Amino acid sequence: MNIAFSPCPNDTFVFHAWVHNLIKGAPALDVTYADINLTNQWAAEGRGPEVQKISYAALPWVVKDFSLIPCGGALGRGCGPLVLTADQTIDPASLSGKRVAVPSERSTAYLLFRLWAAKHVPGGVGEIIVMPFHKIMPAVRDRKIDAGLVIHEARFTYQNYGLSQLKDLGVWWEEDTKLPIPLGAIIAHRSLDVEEITKWVRHSVEYAWANPKVSREYVMQHAQELSLDVAQSHIDLYVNQYTGDLGTEGFAAVDALLGRAIKEGLVPEFDLKLLRR
Template identity: 75%
Template structure:
């Protein structure tokens, strides 16, 4: 069975047990490690692996063909994307008409940014460019772009680039809605046994929590030069109760984000019932 997820610590932590044959009855996985921008487009094209980690923002394009697995993903509080600048300012008006880099146009980070921008940036930003997330902070530091939208471990490392956090979009979303932030989703092609995949994924999450040190070498092998401390902080932030079970609160958060985005024309309309498996 083919699967694609990022090399980030939360994904390797979650899937370590399944990848290494530690889940009884689960099929062997053929893993592709890929940035979420790639998996978003693979899923939309229908040419990607059977199971993928994508952004929740990409769900409306793929729900007819892929089911949302209600575990294994990233959704939580205090873990939202940040808008960074080189200048020391917290004024959203600073980026009016400016050049802003984002990691993907089909990412939750992008949707949150556009929804926040509509409320807070008079006149809107200027040019939006898409570049890999690990290139954004260096580009802001060098002055090649005016602001950058960052995700993942950048929450813990942006100070090392001498950058300023203009705003935390997670804080904005939570204060505006009272809901957690939907970030990364696990999806599986609807031709598969979705309940079995859900059970194997949840078992892998539970194994990771019960045996946190077993996956350490695997995590650090793919951690893109992160320190062990930063990798652990990443896991602590993004792997939580919603990773084990999306639940009603998680589904409500996903629905709220995508409905707002659809109203603004950022994503297609979608059938909310398709967010749940039968």
């Protein structure tokens, strides 16, 4: 079976057992390690592996062809994207008409940014520039852009670039909705046995939790030069109860995010019930 997910520590931690044939009855995996910007595009274009990790924000473009797997993804509290600048400012109005770099126009981070900016940035931002997330902080530091939207391990390393946090969009979202933040989703093509895939993903998550040190070599092999401490912090933040099962609250968070986005005309309209089948 073909699968695509990022080389980030939370994904390699979650899928280590399945990738290494430790899940009884699960098919062998042919893995493609890809930035989520790529998988969002592949899924929307109907190409790429039949199982992928994409942004929750990209679901409206793919939900007719792909099912949402209710485990294995990244959704939680205290793990939202950050808006960073090279200046010591906390005034959202400073972004009016400015150039902002984002990791993907179909990322959950960007969708949260659009929902937040619509309420807090008078007149809106100026130019949106899409670039790989690992290039965003250097670009902000070097003042090639005015602000950057960052995700994943950048939460732990942005101070190393001399940057300041203008807004934690996760804090804004949680205060506004009282719900966790939907970030990355696991999807499977509807032609597959989705129940079986869900079972295998969940078993891989459970194996990772039961044997947290077994995956360390694999995680660090793909950790993009992160230290072990930062990689572990990444896992601790993004692998949580919702990774094991979205549950009622997790689905409510996804409904809230995509429902608001549909209302604002930011994503294609679709029946939210499709997320549950």
